[in-house]
Amino acid sequence: MQIPVIKKLVENHSVEELEKAEYCLMEEKELPFEVEGEDDGEVLTHLIAAGWIIEKMEKDDIPFPKALRAYTEKVRTSISS
Numbered sequence: 001m002q003i004p005v006i007k008k009l010v011e012n013h014s015v016e017e018l019e020k021a022e023y024c025l026m027e028e029k030e031l032p033f034e035v036e037g038e039d040d041g042e043v044l045t046h047l048i049a050a051g052w053i054i055e056k057m058e059k060d061d062i063p064f065p066k067a068l069r070a071y072t073e074k075v076r077t078s079i080s081s
Helices: 003-013 015-026 039-061 064-080
Strands: none
Touching: 003 039, 003 064, 015 039, 039 064
């Protein structure tokens, strides 16, 4: 997971665009825009993270850094469970 990549996606795409790219990735179709990542798993992680962060920012009216912290906390919790 590369934070600069996620930040770029958050700044440049809507949740709907990210979901469309996620669908294309899952269907092995060409993505509508470039998403950096070492492999499909990392690309998928970036898309999911960016979408979640955008929704958190809008729902809670918080800036990117706080939403990013909430996302990383959620990931850590799920890994340690």
